[in-house]
Amino acid sequence: MPLIIHFVEGARAGETLELDSDVDQIVIGRDASKCDVVFPPEETRVGREHCALRRVLGRYRFVLNGRNLVLVGGQPAIDDQELLNHTRVQLGPEGPVIQIEASLAPGYQATEMQQAIPTKGSVIAELQQTAQRSRRHTGITTAVIVLLALAAIGLWISSARHGAEVEEMRARIQLLDELSDEQKAAVQDVVAKYEQPDDDEQLNAALRAAERSVYLIAVQNERGGEAALGTAWVCDSDSGILATNAHVAEHFNSLDDGQRMIARNSAGHEVAVNSVAIHPGYRAFSNLWTEYAPGARTGPNSFKAIKAPGPGADVAILRLEATDDLAPALPLASLASLKKVDRLTMVGYVGYPMEGISLVNLKAPRPVSHAAYVIAATNFYGAADDEFADRQLIHHALPAAGGASGSPVIDSRGEVVAVLNAGTVIGFSGSGARITSGANINFAQRVDLVQELLDDTAKSAQAERTARWQRAIARDYERGRSLHRETNVRQTVDDWQDALSFFGDFEVTVSEAFSDVAIPPKGEGPRELSHTFATRPPHFGLVVASTELNQPAIDLQIRQGEDTVPGLVDRIRNRTTTDWLKFFAVAFGEEADYTAAVTSAGGDANLALQVFFAERRRRTPEERLAYGLDEVRDHYSNLRKYRIEAVPLVESERTLATPRDRVFSDSANVELPAKGDYFFVANSHEDQRIYLEVNAPGYDSLGSVNNGNSSLAYAARDYERPTDVVITVIGALENQKYDLRVYQIVEKK
16 A cells, blocks of 8 residues: 555645655655655745654654754654554644645554543542642643554544544643652552552453453455454354444444454454444533533633543444354443442453564453452543432543453453543653653543443433533533634734734734623524724724634625725635634724624524724834844744744844845845844834845745835744855845844753
């Protein structure tokens, strides 16, 4: 199967490129003489040799040069990071986007990240009583929940069940923050009780007896290549049914031609999967989470979505093609037995954890067994619940790794009480390996969810359960809807303010002239919210209308009298309107009355209408320079993840004196003494446009970000070695004076 590259955004959007899967290295960039994947010269966000993919043991890995930004799934890639199937890659900031389909090869890939959720209830009551949360700015600060499947199809940065809104709002909310030494010691005292199981021979015997009934689940291609997915176990031997996680089973529905899903146990019995049935609560939980957009404000203009601590009802059954030689079924615990599963209940699991484990043989798999205590039983939001029916998320101290998803969690009676599905990690190492939490808190789904699938009662049982989930999530997280809307409106206003500044030429003051929210009665039809406002030149205006996520689309109009105002701007830089957020930017040329009106076709969501005015003041040359330095400090602080300072290398006043195609130019030769980041600035003394260009041997020409549209021109680049550069400045006026500045960007001590 070839390596397929789809060009999603950029000059080559819509094209597809196929490369043989046996190519050892694939170079991506603009240099046609050196690159296998070539972008046109005008794609200046892409370097000449931007990055490469190197084939190692049948897998492709990223080769980065430390200079060119590569985003994988919206996050900066790291050198030697593994390329997974259906990976979305962006080359450079705001650069072109490609999607890569990697061929299936034997091995094990990473798994979906589920962001942990801080809840009102206690995840572990004693831990919350012992340790208060504290933050430390390190490379790894986020506790996340990871599904323990080995994804043969690709990295589930965003699986189909989450939808586009959740991908857009991908969050990073902490569950377990960094603790002080004293707090760590106290936490370990609590955790120790859960991590030191007694010698329970009855449980050990039950785990040994279950081994033959536990199967490795893998995807197999037509050439015999295999990739492990997870674990499943026999729950009905007569009908040929295995139980596993929904996030394992859903791979069945995305198999490529020539692929099949197989089950294989330690005795060598192998059988193909014929069909799957996923619990309806799996989709219902994710849909509710998306609809309510639970989230938290992380700053005055920033919002991060909260993700559930693992999916709800993450169970499924696999129906096999044949029942011959199928191992015996494992007994499922009754509801009466499940009511006794709580803190300090001793349990174990049998499964096929493989991630990061050597000497793994897919053809002759050997199951792994572990024993530990249950820590807590909560609802799927991680909160304590008085209702037994909703305490279906089992927190436990069983160690788990990728491949263990779907493993049966067994009590000392030999009954399955839960299905292992997720584990807690605090981050990822430089090589992409998961770093587990020292608290060792992992998760499983209570087994009565599997029983519902076997009894064919899952659909009816889930209807009532979904109603309870909806009440709980609406009560706890409905505020997330308005938070999402508020922060997106604020970001729109900020983008508008930046655009009005013309790359620092103007200082822009924004004021809110009007804000109103209409909360309609439920069930009504079309509705409208409007406001009439007066303007005085030279005001600039921004009218923003919004509603809540997953509500009927809204429409916005601005009228003068009875006439709709034509030619309004509904795009600010890269921000455009959506179904739930509309805006128009207006430059008022005369004093007049305008009416803004937002309408909706229906739905129960409220409508919001806001009007902002802006006034501009031209900055002095000194203020423009300060603005440019602030911009580059912010850029490099975010890029390098440390505080920076700009060390001046060149500070001189110069003149544009050389005629050049009806404009005037000036050039300066500057020696850059060391490798690293450099910032180049040309600042006009007059309020005249100016442009800057930097050239150096072995580097593409570097142009200023203002594209000649303002009095301040600046650019920045990382140079791999000491070099001489030629800085050329261009303007429209002869003898136009300007200040030239060159700074070296270094870490602030």
